[in-house]
Amino acid sequence: RKEVEQDPGPxxxxxxxxVAFNCTYSNSASQSFFWYRQDCRKEPKLLMSVYSSGxxxxxxxxxLNRASQYISLLIRDSKLSDSATxxxxxxxxxxxxTFGRGTSLIVHP
Amino acid sequence: xxxxxxxxxxxxTVTGKKLTVTCSQNMNHEYMSWYRQDPGxxxxxxxYSMNVEVTDKGDxxxxxxxxxxxxxxxxxxxxxxxxNQTSLYFCASSTLSGASTNTQYFGPGTRLTVL
Numbered sequence: 001r002k003e004v005e006q007d008p009g010p011x012x013x014x015x016x017x018x019v020a021f022n023c024t025y026s027n028s029a030s031q032s033f034f035w036y037r038q039d040c041r042k043e044p045k046l047l048m049s050v051y052s053s054g055x056x057x058x059x060x061x062x063x064l065n066r067a068s069q070y071i072s073l074l075i076r077d078s079k080l081s082d083s084a085t086x087x088x089x090x091x092x093x094x095x096x097x098t099f100g101r102g103t104s105l106i107v108h109p
Numbered sequence: 110x111x112x113x114x115x116x117x118x119x120x121x122t123v124t125g126k127k128l129t130v131t132c133s134q135n136m137n138h139e140y141m142s143w144y145r146q147d148p149g150x151x152x153x154x155x156x157y158s159m160n161v162e163v164t165d166k167g168d169x170x171x172x173x174x175x176x177x178x179x180x181x182x183x184x185x186x187x188x189x190x191x192x193n194q195t196s197l198y199f200c201a202s203s204t205l206s207g208a209s210t211n212t213q214y215f216g217p218g219t220r221l222t223v224l
Contacts (some may be wrong), residue, residue, distance in 0.1 A: 043199055043215035044152070050180045087152070091211045099144075101151030 003027060004090050008102035013107055017078045021103045024070045027085030032091035033064055033071050037084045038102065044087055047073075078107045111136045112216070115200050115216035122190055123224050130185045130219050132200030138214070140203045141183040142167065143175065145196040152199070157185055190223040195222075 006023045013019050025033075033050035048055065050062040050071050061074040071090075075082055088100035122128055134141065142157035143166075154167030158177040172194055174186040182204075187194060200216040222223045 001124040034212070036213075038123070041197070041218070041220075043218050045215070049212070053185075080194055088135060089213070096157070097154075097211065101149070 003098045004088055004100040005035075006086075006088050008101060008103060010104035010106050013078055013105070014076075015077055015078055015080060015107055017107075018074065018076045019078055019105065020072055020074045021088075021105075022070050022072050022105075023070075023090075023100050024063040025088075025090040025098075026069070027090070027092050028066075028069060029091045030069075030092050032097075033062075034091075034097075035060075035062055035071075035073050036087040036089055036099075037068045038087055039084050048087070073105055075105075078105075080107050082109065083107045111214070113200055113202055113214050113216040115198075115219050117219060119220050121222045121224065124191055125189050128187050128190060128221075130187075130198060130200075130221070132183045132185065132216055133181050134183075134200075134202040134214070136204070136214065137180065138148060138200060138202035139180070140211075141177065141199050143183070143185045144199045144201065145194075146199065146220070147196050155185070155198075157214045158174065169176065190221075192223050195221060195223050 035047040036044040037047045038044040050064045054063040059076045063072045085102040087102045091097045114207040116131045127221040132207045139160045143155040144152045153169045158164045
């Protein structure tokens with residue numbers, strides 16, 4: 001089983017839709033969790049950290065379920081500019097990040 | 110401006126010709142790492158460094174070397190490049206303490222083609 005798994009998609013949604021991605025991780029000792037966004041051929045950039053209690057940043061909501069070992073990202077009211085690849089990152093130990101392969105999102109008019 | 114820089118951004122070379130890709134960060138980060146990204150395989154870590162003179166192998170270290178003589182710099186060395194090292198390379202850094210612990214800051218990427 002891969003350490004961090006994501007559905008590669010693509011998720012093809014209309015503007016205004018709500019879309020959710022999940023990411024599962026295998027190491028129960030994982031400590032930190034993040035979602036990154038990567039535009040085509042560009043560097044990944046931090047979208048948001050994921051906290052145990054769940055957290056929200058505008059249209060984006062991230063949640064962590066330690067018991068089932070997954071994190072999720074919910075995007076409400078999708079915009080064309082949300083089209084990108086979303087990378088799940090899990091840090092094992094205290095500093096070694098493992099990246100998922102990413103989920104591709106395409107938002108169309 | 111806080112940033113990670115990489116050079117060169119694009120490089121076409123031939124098999125066996127030694128090359129170095131530089132990486133520098135101005136955020137005084139302890140942790141630096143190199144990744145390669147290939148279609149369908151995602152980001153794979155090549156090497157990482159916890160601090161000056163401390164380096165360790167990631168998931169795909171074969172064919173690469175690194176050094177960390179100064180905190181800000183973490184060059185990636187390909188002693189004898191081969192075509193299977195054609196890839197998009199990213200350098201990243203992060204702090205190991207404080208509110209931004211483990212948040213990775215990436216350089217703009219280096220697209221390497223080995224003929």
